[in-house]
Amino acid sequence: MTDIVDVTKVPARQGRMIALNAGDMVDVVNTHGGQVVDTWAFSRDNPAEYMSMEHSHVLHYRLNFKPGDALCTDAWRTIMTFVEDTSPGIHDTLCPACCEPxxxxFYGHKGYHxxxxxxxxxxxxxxxxxxxxxxxxxxLFMETIVENNNTLRDMPSTTKRGQYVRLRAEMDCYFAVSACPQDLIVINGEDGVPRDIELHVHRAKSST
Ligand SMILES: [Zn+2]
Structure with missing residues (x-):
């Protein structure tokens, strides 16, 4: 039923977006370990509707999610379910995506990054x-933690080679990831070197 696996390689510092149908499952695989993966999902019917960390916080009244949790959109519709996690289990939900500014x-980089x-x-x-x-x-895999109930602290990712997070699409959606290019602080493991990752998609229907 869900045994057909499509593999998408995501090179270090790059992004990929794939279409998932409701029922498909995707494994975000930390191929080499230590890599932070910015992860998004958008409704295929209305790409303005997105998987919302803020709404999902309120859904569970927690800052971190765990297997079994639903992730909802900004319209409170369930878009994905967190199915399985073989990593240490810390996945930041607070930090915005890195951007050129x-x-x-913050890091004094000159020019484009x-x-x-x-x-x-x-x-x-x-x-x-x-x-x-x-x-x-x-x-995913980003170990920025909350200390003393209020202070954020960046820790190197301790995810090991081959560990993964498995998610199930609950609606037809676009699923996007970025293998974070951050190399100026140590979120991408102790050596801070960005590495490639893989997406393994288990299709719910073999005809798609
Ligand atoms: Zn980034």
Missing amino acids: SYNI ANCSDNLKGQFEKLGVPFHRVPTPWN
Whole structure:
């Protein structure tokens, strides 16, 4: 039923967007370990409707999600379910996607730096889907934690080679990821080197 696997390789520092049908499952695989993956989902019927971290916080009254949790859109519709997690289980839900100004302002980078916001926009252009915004991503494998009930702290990702998060689409959606190009702080593992990842899609119907 869901045994057909399509593999999409996502090179380091790049993004990809794929169409999922309701019932399809996708594994976000940390091929080499330590890589943060900015993750989004958008309704295929209305790409302005997006998987919302803020709404999902309120749905569960928690800042982090765990297997079994539904993820909802800004219209409170369930778009994905968090099915399985073989990683250490910390996935930031608070930080916006990195963008060209963030590298200039926060890290003193001069000139252009590849970034997750542009990676997402580029995938919308590539697929010819109307682009509306860069929502706050679900930052899979990103261990930015809340300390003392209020302070944010960036920790290197401790996800190991081959660990993955499995999600199920609950509506027809566009599923997008960016293998975060951040190399100026240590979120992408102790050495801070961006690496490629893979998406493994288990199709609910073999005819699609
Ligand atoms: Zn990023």
